[in-house]
Amino acid sequence: MPGECTPQLRETIENTIRFLAVDAVNAAKSGHPGAPMGLAAAALELFDNHLRFDPGDPDWPLRDRFVLSGGHASMLLYSLLHLYGYALSLDEIRQFRQWGALTPGHPEYGLTPGVEITTGPLGQGFAHAVGMALAARMTRSRFGGAPSAEQAPPGEHFVYGIMGDGDMMEGISSEAASLAGHLGLGNLVFIYDDNQITIDGPTDFSLSEDIPARFAAQGWHVSSTIDGQAVAEFSGALEEARAETERPSLIVLRTVIGRGSPAVAGKNKAHGAPLGAEEAARTKQALGWPTEPSFLVPDEVRAYFEGRIGEKKAQRASAETRHQAWREANPERAEGWDAARDRKLPGNLGDLLAQGFAGVDDSTRKHSAAVLERLHEVVPYMVGGSADLAGSAAPPVLKDYGIVGPGAAEGEDAYAGRNIYFGVREHAMGAVTNGIALDGTLLPYCGTFLIFSDYMRPSIRLAALMKVRSLFVFTHDSFYVGEDGPTHQPIEQLDSLRVIPGLTVFRPADGVETAMAYAWALQRAEGPVIFSLTRQGLEAVDRPESFELEDVWKGAYGVREPGRTPDVVLVASGSEVSLASQAAEGLAERGIEARVVSMPSLELFRAQPEVDQLALVPDDGTPIVAVEAGRGESYRGLVGRRGLIIGMAHFGESAPAGKLAEEFGFTPGSVADRVAEHIAGA
Ligand SMILES: Cc1ncc(C[n+]2csc(CCOP(=O)(O)OP(=O)(O)O)c2C)c(N)n1
Numbered sequence: 001m002p003g004e005c006t007p008q009l010r011e012t013i014e015n016t017i018r019f020l021a022v023d024a025v026n027a028a029k030s031g032h033p034g035a036p037m038g039l040a041a042a043a044l045e046l047f048d049n050h051l052r053f054d055p056g057d058p059d060w061p062l063r064d065r066f067v068l069s070g071g072h073a074s075m076l077l078y079s080l081l082h083l084y085g086y087a088l089s090l091d092e093i094r095q096f097r098q099w100g101a102l103t104p105g106h107p108e109y110g111l112t113p114g115v116e117i118t119t120g121p122l123g124q125g126f127a128h129a130v131g132m133a134l135a136a137r138m139t140r141s142r143f144g145g146a147p148s149a150e151q152a153p154p155g156e157h158f159v160y161g162i163m164g165d166g167d168m169m170e171g172i173s174s175e176a177a178s179l180a181g182h183l184g185l186g187n188l189v190f191i192y193d194d195n196q197i198t199i200d201g202p203t204d205f206s207l208s209e210d211i212p213a214r215f216a217a218q219g220w221h222v223s224s225t226i227d228g229q230a231v232a233e234f235s236g237a238l239e240e241a242r243a244e245t246e247r248p249s250l251i252v253l254r255t256v257i258g259r260g261s262p263a264v265a266g267k268n269k270a271h272g273a274p275l276g277a278e279e280a281a282r283t284k285q286a287l288g289w290p291t292e293p294s295f296l297v298p299d300e301v302r303a304y305f306e307g308r309i310g311e312k313k314a315q316r317a318s319a320e321t322r323h324q325a326w327r328e329a330n331p332e333r334a335e336g337w338d339a340a341r342d343r344k345l346p347g348n349l350g351d352l353l354a355q356g357f358a359g360v361d362d363s364t365r366k367h368s369a370a371v372l373e374r375l376h377e378v379v380p381y382m383v384g385g386s387a388d389l390a391g392s393a394a395p396p397v398l399k400d401y402g403i404v405g406p407g408a409a410e411g412e413d414a415y416a417g418r419n420i421y422f423g424v425r426e427h428a429m430g431a432v433t434n435g436i437a438l439d440g441t442l443l444p445y446c447g448t449f450l451i452f453s454d455y456m457r458p459s460i461r462l463a464a465l466m467k468v469r470s471l472f473v474f475t476h477d478s479f480y481v482g483e484d485g486p487t488h489q490p491i492e493q494l495d496s497l498r499v500i501p502g503l504t505v506f507r508p509a510d511g512v513e514t515a516m517a518y519a520w521a522l523q524r525a526e527g528p529v530i531f532s533l534t535r536q537g538l539e540a541v542d543r544p545e546s547f548e549l550e551d552v553w554k555g556a557y558g559v560r561e562p563g564r565t566p567d568v569v570l571v572a573s574g575s576e577v578s579l580a581s582q583a584a585e586g587l588a589e590r591g592i593e594a595r596v597v598s599m600p601s602l603e604l605f606r607a608q609p610e611v612d613q614l615a616l617v618p619d620d621g622t623p624i625v626a627v628e629a630g631r632g633e634s635y636r637g638l639v640g641r642r643g644l645i646i647g648m649a650h651f652g653e654s655a656p657a658g659k660l661a662e663e664f665g666f667t668p669g670s671v672a673d674r675v676a677e678h679i680a681g682a
């Protein structure tokens with residue numbers, strides 16, 4: 001039910017939102033007042049009369065999602081969350097951008113109640129929202145069913161968002177819009193804050209494409225341009241957008257950045273600097289607002305929101321009644337949905353996944369494909385796909401589980417499948433995958449060649465920052481790619497991913513390690529996980545009797561232990577584990593005894609108790625040598641300043657992999673020679 005609101009009261013509320021933003025930015029001496037001032041009217045309308053939410057339960061699964069893609073406008077969101085009674089006090093607003101406050105400069109997921117996603121890097125919010133909408137649509141098909149007046153299935157909600165000129169200019173928004181249009185995500189509604197201003201000036205300086213035409217060409221339903229203050233028209237456009245169930249909708253809203261400020265309205269100066277005390281006072285006077293006190297929320301505004309909070313809760317209650325009706329009519333589907341949201345797993349997942357892999361030679365990308373097949377049998381809520389490299393198992397299409405979107409088989413529900421064709425859109429793929437994870441029902445994975453992880457790095461970083469459980473499956477993980485040459489041969493990628501905090505990188509050496517890496521990702525991970533996998537076939541690792549599957553979860557374990565104190569410890573990952581073992585045999589013939597350590601995950605190894613780390617990789621003067629077909633600098637802390645890293649200090653070359661291994665010194669003989677030389681010189 002729409003709020004009972006006179007035009008006068010509405011204006012007062014809009015100004016409350018505007019001046020909370022102005023005052024907070026002034027108090028912080030930094031921040032972005034312009035967009036909140038321009039968007040106050042529209043955002044209020046969206047929250048008040050369109051968005052379904054319960055301020056007392058921000059995680060209510062049936063809520064609509066709201067994504068503020070231009071995270072710099074955070075005060076717009078914080079003001080609304082505060083007024084609607086989320087656990088975000090006026091004191092928190094006063095503490096905008098300060099240490100320990102719930103109101104950081106840009107919205108941060110997991111910190112502020114009501115914030116659905118971390119935004120700030122432009123374009124990402126929009127692309128993540130595409131994933132949220134896709135997740136809702138897939139959830140509805142897989143676990144829900146068609147909504148009706150009587151029944152509310154999961155996934156019937158909408159995903160709304162606001163994006164600005166900056167989001168539009170970022171390439172990721174084109175990738176994501178293209179995918180959303182292709183998939184026909186009718187549950188996605190974006191508002192384009194078309195204020196024609198960015199930081200450095202008018203958009204004329206840098207943007208001249210016809211954005212509505214661009215979205216229309218990408219398969220979107222696009223509104224005609226609406227004035228940012230024409231609330232009734234905007235409200236109608238939102239209704240139309242919801243009625244359009246086959247296409248995502250873009251509502252183009254012409255707003256004035258810094259609206260109301262005599263000095264900076266409509267100018268780029270309004271974007272990202274405090275108005276300052278004087279200009280704030282002049283703006284307040286111009287809009288008929290008391291200059292004092294700051295952070296003013298008038299009593300009638302409080303009273304209005306009290307009523308609206310009650311109404312939102314009543315809306316939730318009625319949605320819940322419909323949801324209960326759905327549960328009663330669909331007990332099995334409800335159980336499946338609950339199991340997905342609770343991330344239910346078989347108790348013996350590791351054993352189940354690893355079974356039969358011991359002694360099997362193959363590339364780890366093929367092992368990964370086999371593990372994914374097994375996983376899908378026991379984890380029905382997994383979904384994923386590749387950026388057009390499924391044929392290379394990066395990762396594969398799983399034949400038994402249907403295609404999402406227009407690729408679905410004739411007569412099949414286009415959202416009931418588990419395989420997503422992301423197309424050649426790596427950056428959006430990363431964001432969409434995170435968006436699916438954020439939705440909270442489906443557990444997503446995606447992948448490509450490791451070299452192209454560079455194209456998705458900003459999304460991977462956000463996954464780590466938000467601690468979402470996206471799985472990234474990267475294959476062709478070294479120069480062993482061969483003939484495709486240096487553009488396709490990862491060198492620095494592994495190390496550069498390992499330095500992202502909160503990200504766990506696995507580089508398994510064979511099928512057993514691959515299976516256990518996946519088991520860890522499902523059972524233990526509290527954030528994103530990367531699997532770095534080979535293109536080329538590998539010999540299965542020959543492990544000692546004492547090996548237990550869960551040793552892989554310690555990040556490292558010994559695969560070769562000499563009968564006496566070792567002269568050197570060789571640490572290797574992935575394809576270099578068997579190389580190191582062979583080199584160790586060669587060294588033994590020369591009287592040099594080497595321990596060989598397989599290290600599938602540096603991060604997990606470093607998380608072990610110090611004594612356990614030292615038992616495997618001592619710090620007592622024993623030479624430590626790391627072998628990895630990449631830059632290898634991640635191992636510097638283990639090998640020490642004068643330690644030896646047998647890695648790649650240069651780009652690759654185009655030639656058969658075997659030839660490259662010879663030329664680059666990745667043969668048992670060459671490794672043994674370098675180790676021997678190193679020890680002699682140490
Ligand atoms: C990827 C990325 N590049 C640059 C920035 C820095 N930045 C923040 S806002 C902004 C301009 C955004 O313009 P617009 O979206 O039109 O926002 P408005 O000025 O209208 O509020 C820029 C360049 C960023 N946050 N993210």
Ligand SMILES: [Mg+2]
Nearest residue numbers: 165195197198
């Ligand atoms: Mg703008």
